[in-house]
Amino acid sequence: MGRRLRHRLGFAAVVVALALVAAPAARQTRTADTSNHVVIITLDGFGGWALDDPYLPVPTLRALAARGASAKGMRPVNPSVTWPNHTAIVTGVTPAKHGVLFNGILVRDPGVPPRVEPWRDKREMVRAPTLYDVAHQAGLTTAQVDWVAILNTPAMTWEFPERPERPETKPEIGREMVKAGALSQADLDTFATRNIVWRDEVWTNAALHILRTHRPNLLLFHLLALDSTQHRYGPRTPAAMTSMALLDTQVARIVRTLEETGLMARTTIFVLSDHGFRSVKRQIFPNAALLKAGLLKAVDGKITATDAYVVPEGGSALVYVTAPDPAGEILTRTKQALAGLEGIDKVIEPGDYAQYGLPQPAANQQMGALFLTAKEGYAFAAAAGDRTVGDAAEGSLGAHGYLSTDPDIQSLFIASGRGIKRGVKLDTVNNIDVAPTAATLLKVQMKDVEGRVLTEILATPAAAARR
Numbered sequence: 257m258g259r260r261l262r263h264r265l266g267f268a269a270v271v272v273a274l275a276l277v278a279a280p281a282a283r284q285t286r287t288a289d290t291s292n293h294v295v296i297i298t299l300d301g302f303g304g305w306a307l308d309d310p311y312l313p314v315p316t317l318r319a320l321a322a323r324g325a326s327a328k329g330m331r332p333v334n335p336s337v338t339w340p341n342h343t344a345i346v347t348g349v350t351p352a353k354h355g356v357l358f359n360g361i362l363v364r365d366p367g368v369p370p371r372v373e374p375w376r377d378k379r380e381m382v383r384a385p386t387l388y389d390v391a392h393q394a395g396l397t398t399a400q401v402d403w404v405a406i407l408n409t410p411a412m413t414w415e416f417p418e419r420p421e422r423p424e425t426k427p428e429i430g431r432e433m434v435k436a437g438a439l440s441q442a443d444l445d446t447f448a449t450r451n452i453v454w455r456d457e458v459w460t461n462a463a464l465h466i467l468r469t470h471r472p473n474l475l476l477f478h479l480l481a482l483d484s485t486q487h488r489y490g491p492r493t494p495a496a497m498t499s500m501a502l503l504d505t506q507v508a509r510i511v512r513t514l515e516e517t518g519l520m521a522r523t524t525i526f527v528l529s530d531h532g533f534r535s536v537k538r539q540i541f542p543n544a545a546l547l548k549a550g551l552l553k554a555v556d557g558k559i560t561a562t563d564a565y566v567v568p569e570g571g572s573a574l575v576y577v578t579a580p581d582p583a584g585e586i587l588t589r590t591k592q593a594l595a596g597l598e599g600i601d602k603v604i605e606p607g608d609y610a611q612y613g614l615p616q617p618a619a620n621q622q623m624g625a626l627f628l629t630a631k632e633g634y635a636f637a638a639a640a641g642d643r644t645v646g647d648a649a650e651g652s653l654g655a656h657g658y659l660s661t662d663p664d665i666q667s668l669f670i671a672s673g674r675g676i677k678r679g680v681k682l683d684t685v686n687n688i689d690v691a692p693t694a695a696t697l698l699k700v701q702m703k704d705v706e707g708r709v710l711t712e713i714l715a716t717p718a719a720a721a722r723r
Contacts, residue, residue, distance in 0.1 A: 290396060292674070293523040294694050295467075295475045297510065298345070299503045300338060300483035301656065303491065303532035304329030304666035312497060314504040316511060317670060320527060324672025325680035325713035330687050332531045332660045332667050334612045334627075335569045339404045341530035341667075341687060342478065347384040348691035348705030350613030355383035355620055356405050357574070362567070362622040369552075369565045370576055375422065378409040387691045387702065388412060388474055394700045396473035401463045403476040414470050416462035418478075421447045433465055453502075456481040460506045464513045471519060473698065477510070479503060490653035491533035491664070524674045524697045526690060529667040531656040534571060536648045537633040540599040542566040542573060543640035549593035551586070554640050564590040567624070568636035570657030571665075574624030587625055594626075598645045599634035603627075612659070629659055677715045685710060 306312055307321060308328070333344045333351055343356040351357055360374035361381050382405055388398045392411035399414040400406055407417070408424060416429040421444060433439040438461050447455065456479045463477045482499040489495040507527060514520040543559070543566050546552050552562040559565075563579040563586050575594070577586050594600065604627040606616055617623045630636055635648070635655035658665050669685050675697045688707030695702040696709050 289699050290473060291522055292698050293473055293519055294526070294698055295477065295510065295523055296345070296526045296528065296690070296694065297507060298342060298478045299527065299529050299668060300478065300480050301486050301531060301533050302482055302500065302503065302529035302668045303664065304668050306500060306668065313501045316504045316508040317527060320525060320672040321670045323678055324670065324676040325682065327669040327682040327685045329666025330528065330669035330685050332665060332687055334614060334660050335572050336531040336656050336658055336660050336665050337569050338483070338530050342404045343382055345528065345687050345690045346386045346388060346476070347382065348688045348702050348707040349384050350688060350706060352610065352613050352615045353384050353706065355615065356381050357622050359404070364576065364578070364621065367561055367579055369559055369562055370567055370578070375407060375424070378406050381405050385702070386411070387694055388476065390695060390700045390702055391474045391698055396698060396700070397470065398474045399466045399470065399472035400476040401466065402459045402478040402480065404478065413472060414466055416459065416466070419448050421445050429462060429466060432469065433462060436465070438465060452481045452484045456506065460509060464509060467513050467519065468517055471517070479506060486533045486654040488651045488653065490535045520673065522674055524676060525672050526694065527668065527670040528687070528690065531667050532665045533654045533656050534658055534662070534664045535633065536635040536653055536655045538599055539637045539646055539648050539652065540597065540630060540634055541637055541639050541641065541644050541646070542594055542597060542628070543638060544642065544644045545593045545597055546590065547640045549589060551590060551593060552640060557641060559640055566628070566636070568638050570635050570655035571630045572657045573628040573636040575626035575628060576624050599631050600628055601631045602629040604629065671713055675715055676713055680713050682712070
């Protein structure tokens with residue numbers, strides 16, 4: 257055997273040996289079964305009551321529920337608004353642990369009203385591990401379309417975000433859709449200026465593109481038009497019902513794509529919502545009461561300085577002391593200014609926060625010194641004018657944010673497909689149960705969650721294999 261041949265054989269042996277040594281390490285990065293898929297769809301503001309209305313035309317949702325499991329309602333977390341509840345769905349914990357209280361992060365500067373900033377990194381907002389974090393760590397692929405509290409996470413393989421035109425978002429899916437002719441570059445560049453129904457359509461197209469092209473193990477997909485419609489016109493109105501029916505067609509497109517790609521047999525679909533809705537007849541303006549008490553100043557209706565301020569969340573609101581208050585004098589004056597205000601149901605203090613799943617202000621500075629709730633038919637608004645209460649303005653006839661125990665605030669829960677028993681009907685589940693249940697279906701583990709695995713909806717391994 258020549259020297260050159262012996263050298264080549266020796267080099268090949270070394271390569272093989274290194275490959276054998278590296279193989280176990282590579283296998284360790286993929287601890288989950290990569291043939292399993294979970295799609296979580298959230299229809300923003302879709303009330304849990306909807307499936308009980310025989311005159312609501314949602315045939316796809318009814319078919320998924322009949323083939324799988326559904327609940328009369330899914331209990332959201334407080335405050336019952338979009339970002340805290342989407343975060344609860346993927347973390348399995350309440351805001352007391354995951355830390356998200358607004359549709360963004362609350363920024364507090366002394367002497368001025370707090371402001372909510374949505375475009376902040378996920379690591380700044382979410383204080384608990386998420387389902388997509390765990391899936392990514394196990395070597396599974398992940399994708400999101402219009403999910404929230406998720407900006408700049410390294411745990412997301414593919415994404416088409418709420419604002420795909422923003423420079424800090426990953427551009428790959430948008431570029432792929434433009435290249436495929438599914439979206440024009442001009443529409444991508446001006447995405448946020450388009451109407452919400454069109455954006456829902458594009459988000460759906462993005463989800464379909466990701467499923468066909470990338471086949472992720474976990475897809476998080478959120479649609480928004482119903483929420484906007486109900487805020488404007490109110491729940492259970494013809495406009496809201498029409499939006500619900502349109503959402504059903506978008507879910508049907510997801511189902512059809514899973515069938516066409518051959519993914520359906522290996523996929524579990526969750527169709528959920530973040531909260532329900534209530535009709536609003538009267539609005540409460542607590543900052544107007546603080547203005548009258550001298551706790552904030554305004555010029556031409558614009559607030560210029562504050563000692564206290566109320567941030568509205570629809571059916572609830574958070575009260576902040578925005579100036580130094582070592583003796584608690586400002587907080588006492590704030591309570592006096594709000595006492596007896598028409599439409600306020602409860603003034604909840606920090607000692608009771610735990611029973612509502614809310615964090616202590618010392619643990620999370622985004623939390624207010626007080627948590628207010630509204631009576632039926634009322635919602636909070638931010639204005640600081642002459643009136644402390646007034647009739648709801650046109651375009652503000654629906655709200656959420658009410659306590660999570662409110663029957664109208666219960667959200668949608670459907671689970672169907674791989675690993676789910678057929679025909680299961682539950683009374684109430686908690687949205688913090690979704691993450692540990694979905695993790696079980698992906699064969700990964702969510703640790704330190706407050707929710708539970710919904711074992712009553714899960715098929716046996718043998719039954720799941722026959723689906």
